[in-house]
Each structure stands twice: as structure tokens, then as C-alpha cells.
Amino acid sequence: MADQSTAPLPSMAPAPDKKPVVILCIGMAGSGKTTFLQRLNAHLHTERQVPYILNLDPAVTRVPFNANIDIRDTIDYKQVMNEYQLGPNGAILTSLNLFTTKFDQVLGFIEKRSSALDYVILDTPGQIEIFTWSASGSIITDTLAASYPTVLAYIIDTPRTTSPATFMSNMLYACSILYKTKLPFILVFNKTDVTPHDFAVEWMTDFEAYQRALSQDETYMSSLMNSMSLVLDEFYANLRYCGVSAVTGVGFDGFLERVAEARDEYYAEYKPELDRMVQEKQALRETEKKEHLERLLKDMTITEGAEVPLDQ
Numbered sequence: 107m108a109d110q111s112t113a114p115l116p117s118m119a120p121a122p123d124k125k126p127v128v129i130l131c132i133g134m135a136g137s138g139k140t141t142f143l144q145r146l147n148a149h150l151h152t153e154r155q156v157p158y159i160l161n162l163d164p165a166v167t168r169v170p171f172n173a174n175i176d177i178r179d180t181i182d183y184k185q186v187m188n189e190y191q192l193g194p195n196g197a198i199l200t201s202l203n204l205f206t207t208k209f210d211q212v213l214g215f216i217e218k219r220s221s222a223l224d225y226v227i228l229d230t231p232g233q234i235e236i237f238t239w240s241a242s243g244s245i246i247t248d249t250l251a252a253s254y255p256t257v258l259a260y261i262i263d264t265p266r267t268t269s270p271a272t273f274m275s276n277m278l279y280a281c282s283i284l285y286k287t288k289l290p291f292i293l294v295f296n297k298t299d300v301t302p303h304d305f306a307v308e309w310m311t312d313f314e315a316y317q318r319a320l321s322q323d324e325t326y327m328s329s330l331m332n333s334m335s336l337v338l339d340e341f342y343a344n345l346r347y348c349g350v351s352a353v354t355g356v357g358f359d360g361f362l363e364r365v366a367e368a369r370d371e372y373y374a375e376y377k378p379e380l381d382r383m384v385q386e387k388q389a390l391r392e393t394e395k396k397e398h399l400e401r402l403l404k405d406m407t408i409t410e411g412a413e414v415p416l417d418q
């Protein structure tokens with residue numbers, strides 16, 4: 107039997123393919139993204155799992171966590187507003203665009219630390235569409251997803267989603283982001299200390315329960331929503347969700363379990379599709395190169411032996 111005390115210690119070097127999971131927090135204004143990130147950061151520290159934090163909100167006045175990279179360190183949102191004569195939303199978008207031009211450097215910083223990291227977490231601007239529907243938001247998302255297992259955490263203000271109409275519009279928005287990015291997706295019902303998310307779980311898992319809630323709504327919208335809810339049934343079937351309170355810290359173990367599932371989905375579905383697309387592009391580039399070369403050779407054979415007048 108080997109003496110454990112003298113046996114060589116197992117290598118602590120991280121596995122070469124160990125990569126941190128990138129968690130992109132998105133959600134409607136005031137849903138609790140920043141507070142969620144603060145709580146997630148605290149939770150990960152107690153679990154001794156090191157996160158790397160990026161703040162991408164140039165307009166936030168107070169960041170309640172130590173961001174490793176903060177957009178406000180390189181871009182002055184107020185100055186952008188004055189310089190380009192922009193309103194608040196235009197200035198946030200322009201700041202994000204300016205920041206994106208330097209994103210290769212950000213990627214370099216993450217790369218340097220990546221083997222020691224478990225998570226990279228990102229806070230995004232309050233106006234959700236600025237990140238989800240802008241070119242810079244797509245560039246940041248796609249760049250990260252090309253290098254790291256990346257998942258989207260869609261933060262929902264649960265107390266503000268209790269009416270069937272608001273619930274549906276929030277779900278439709280989430281659905282549109284899921285289909286746009288194709289990344290693994292987690293619905294995070296936040297503020298469950300105020301309103302538990304049981305009603306949402308019931309509506310997502312029991313179609314008739316949602317129909318019953320809708321039937322109490324007499325407006326013309328309810329028939330439209332009736333049809334829409336059929337569409338969403340498919341969306342719910344492929345979705346993972348959890349309930350948390352960013353204020354009390356309840357539900358964060360559950361959230362991290364969903365993240366682990368989402369990471370597995372990234373490797374099983376997103377990554378192979380990405381690799382296939384990259385290979386396809388490479389093959390296309392190779393074919394084009396070959397065609398160019400063949401054309402060049404053909405031109406050379408045609409002109410071979412012909413005299414080229416150098417001087418007239």
C-alpha cells in the first residue's frame with residue numbers, strides 16, 4: 107500500500123481544456139441585473155469559485171461589486187453625450203460601440219486569467235434592447251461564445267410579471283433573444299422574496315392554467331394572447347428556469363445547477379454547430395483560393411512564350 111503522505115500530490119494544474127463559463131446577464135430595466143450580479147459574486151466567493159466580472163453599463167452610477175473590467179474606466183458616458191450631442195440611450199449605445207472596438211483587448215485579459223477562473227460574469231445596460239439588438243451587443247456575445255461556453259441569464263422582475271399580459275410580453279421578448287443568439291438560456295425569476303415564482307412555473311408547465319388566467323382578461327388582447335400562448339408552449343419545453351432573490355440570496359445553488367446544464371448544452375449543441383460553420387467557411391475560402399490560383403495559372407499558360415514589349 108502506498109504511503110499517502112509521501113505519494114506525489116495530484117497535480118493541481120488545471121486541465122488544459124478547462125474554460126470558465128461566461129454568464130451574460132440581461133433583462134428589462136430595473137429587473138435586478140446589477141443586484142443579481144452582486145449576489146452571485148458573493149455566493150461564488152463563499153464557494154471559492156473565482157469569477158471575473160465585466161461591467162458593460164456605462165450609465166450606472168454605483169457598481170456594488172469589484173468589476174475586473176469596467177466600461178466606465180475607458181468611456182465617459184457624459185462626455186459621449188456632450189461630444190456627439192446624444193440623448194441618454196444614444197450615448198449608451200455609442201459608448202458600447204466605442205468599447206466594442208477594444209473588445210479584442212478585453213478578450214486578451216480574460217484569456218490570460220482563464221485557466222484560474224470558473225466564471226466570467228457580465229452586467230449589461232439597463233435598456234435591454236441596447237445590448238440585445240445592437241451590432242456591438244452581437245459582436246460581444248458572438249466573440250465570447252466563439253471562445254468560451256456562454257450562457258444567457260434572462261433576469262425577470264417577478265412581482266411585475268404577475269399579470270398574464272406582462273408575463274406573455276416578457277416571455278415573447280425572451281423567446282426572440284433565444285432565437286436570435288441560439289445560446290443556452292436560463293430564465294431567472296428574481297425578487298422571489300416579494301413574489302414567489304410558483305405562478306410562473308404553473309403557467310409554463312400547465313397550459314390550461316395560463317388559459318384560465320387569460321380568460322379572466324376580457325380585453326381584445328386576450329384572444330391574440332390565446333394564440334400566442336400556443337407558440338410559447340414549444341419555447342417553454344426547451345427552457346430552463348429558476349427562482350432567486352438577489353436581495354436574500356435564496357436560490358443561487360439552483361441557479362448554478364441550471365448554469366451547469368446550460369454549459370453542457372453549449373458543448374452538445376452550440377459548439378458543434380459553430381465548428382461546422384467555421385469549417386464550412388474555411389472550405390469555401392479554400393475553394394475560392396484554388397479557383398483564383400487556377401485562373402492565374404490559366405492566364406500564365408495563355409501568355410506563355412508571347413513577347414512582351416517593354417519599350418515602344
Ligand SMILES: Nc1nc2c(ncn2[C@@H]2O[C@H](COP(=O)(O)OP(=O)(O)OP(=O)(O)O)[C@@H](O)[C@H]2O)c(=O)[nH]1
Pocket residue numbers: 133134135136137138139140141142163230231232233296297298299300350351352353354
Ligand atoms: N425585493 C427585492 N428587490 C430587488 C431584488 N433584486 C433587485 N432588487 C431591487 O430592484 C431595484 C433595481 O435593481 P438593480 O439591480 O439596479 O436592477 P438593474 O436591472 O441592474 O437596473 P438597470 O441597470 O437600471 O436596468 C433596486 O431597488 C434593487 O434593490 C430582489 O431580489 N428582491
Ligand SMILES: [Mg+2]
Pocket residue numbers: 139140141163166229230231232
Ligand atoms: Mg444595472
